[in-house]
Amino acid sequence: MSPIRVGLIGLPSALGENYEGTSWSVNAHLPFLTKSPNFEIVALLNSSVESAQTAIQKYGLPNETKAYGDPQDLANDPDVDLVVCSVRVDRHFLTVRPSLIAGKAVYVEWPLDRNLEVAQEMATLATKHNARTIVGIQGAFSPIIRKMRSVIESGEIGRVLASTITGSFGNNVDAESKNVRYFLDRDVGGNPITIHVGHSLEYIAAVLGEFKTLRSFSSISRPTIDIKDYSVGDTGKVVEAGARNTVPDQILAYGTVEPSDAAVTVKFHAGKEFPGQPRLDWRIQGEKGWLRLASPLVSLNVGGPGIKLEIARNETNTVEEILPEADEWDELPVPAQNIARLYEAYRKNEWHPTFDWALKRHEALDRIWKEFDAESH
Template sequence: MAPIRVGLIGLSGQPREKRDGISWAEIAHLQYFRSTAEYQIRALLNSSVESARAAIQRHELAVNTKAYGDPNAFANDDEIDLIVCCVRVDKHFQTVKPSIVAGKAVYVEWPLERSIHVAKEMCALVALHNAKAIVGLQASFSPVIRKIKQIIDSGTIGRLLSSSVVGSLGHGGATEPKPTSFFLDRETGGNLMSIHGAHALEYIIAALGDFTTFKGACAIRRPFKDIVDPRNGNQVLEKAVRNTVPDHLLIHGTVLPSQAVVAIIFTGGDGIPGLPILDWRIQGEYGWLRLTSSSMALNVGSPDTKLELYDASGKAREIAPDEDQWSKLPLPAQNIARLYEAYRKKDWYPDFDYAIKRHELIETMWRDFDQAEGKNR
């Protein structure tokens, strides 16, 4: 079968030491594309043709890789099958809209866009033009998440009773790095609630089941933050910038089919030194599961993530997740690879309709927050 021809949006041409932050397109998507013959990068779209050419040269892509600076010209390229969008969330729709209208398949990173209203517009456009659409919610493909679900479904710990998830967001502390300073602006759409919170909800739901009741109690505990430069010893660039996004998230509800109660607490900042950043406990009638990790981003993964099974006697044993051929890739690329493979093999993958369900959860959190604050939006 011929390879799927990819047009990639947002692959930076700047050297790492000269740009702010990380390039998700580089550390995740590109790593997978380099490892497989099933997909081929045929074109790049950046803010300009020159920027796209710089990225082609820096990453040593094939000499016939096309460089675009215009989303409309990009969409009209008949040698592209799948458009992959890895730019900032508030630029997603404007860069992929022409491709959706052209009927091309699109992969858009999570969140789909800055608000549920724009996300629904994207979803409707996909349906109108009969386009295939993938959203970058890859947590359900994580081997450790699948192992948790497998153990629960097998009845090993009996009927699911409850679960608690306590984690530290990493961001949301006293300062904000310049590359993610947009996290402080609710209107941008990319922030602790929509990114960190939603990816966490995705892996919790993948393991435990969909929420039947869902309530958020989120708060802005640091209304002003200094913006710092992480490349220059966290030198303060701007002082007391207003933060309009909750930096502490508390969520509770019940999940299907067990009706188990779930309590989630994510605090801003780095957490307590020496303790796990993430501590997830799952109680069954006959035992417990406990997952600990130095990162709450299980959608990406961490080498020290540990899953333990406690039987009815209290005896614990560590459970190793199943490995596959993608386990040898760098961590950011592994679950992305599994998502691409699901799409290629025509297995289940999260599409835009699925993404709207997650947007609705985030919208519920915002609505609960606004009501608590006495706001009417």
């Protein structure tokens, strides 16, 4: 079978002092797409043709890779089967809209765009034009998440009674990196609420089930934050003092999930964790025992070394570490592993998150935003 031909949107041609972003396309998509015999990058869309040409050379893509600077030109390319968008959140719909109208398959990183309304418009457009869709909300494909789900489904800890997730964003509490300054701007749509809380809602659903009820309280504890350039050293250099922050950095969400009716609490806060404690601590209480995941990283959807999963059994008063199953994608760089599993699910026509699926998470986040607005006015 011929490989799936990919048109990639967003591959940074330069990572200099003015670069904004996390290089997600480089770190998470390229390692898989350039290795897999089942996918091949045939086109690249950047902000200009020149930028795309530079990136093609920079990352060693084939010389015949087409360079585009206009989303419509990519949409018009008959040689592109799948469009993959990995740009700043508020540019998602702008760059994939023509491809959706053309009926192409489209992969968009999470979140779909800056708010629920735009996400709904994207999902409606995809349905209208019979476009297959994928969303980069990959937590359910993580081996550690799959292992947690299998333990719950096996009944090893009995009926689930409650669950608590506590996490720190892992940034410096007194400053934000200039590379992600947009994390402070609610209108952009890429921020700790949409990214960290949004992904956590997905892996809660994967392990415990969908929220039946959901309430929240959020606040901004740092209304102004210095922006620093950390490329000059660990302490960074202030490049903008007192930047305005419009995104809550203390978030509490709570409710019950189906089918267990278990109470679930999610708490994220700005800054780093208490010394010696995990950055993310997820505990699930059952009638027969506990399941605990401790991670040095906040993003379980990405994963990484040092994540530890343990089960405590009431009957024997013992604690045992549980290891996830290995697969061929463990050999890829960490950010690319779950992305690879997501791509493979799409290729094999197995379940994967679509635009319509992602609306569930956008709707939950919309409730969190509305409750924040109600509390702050």
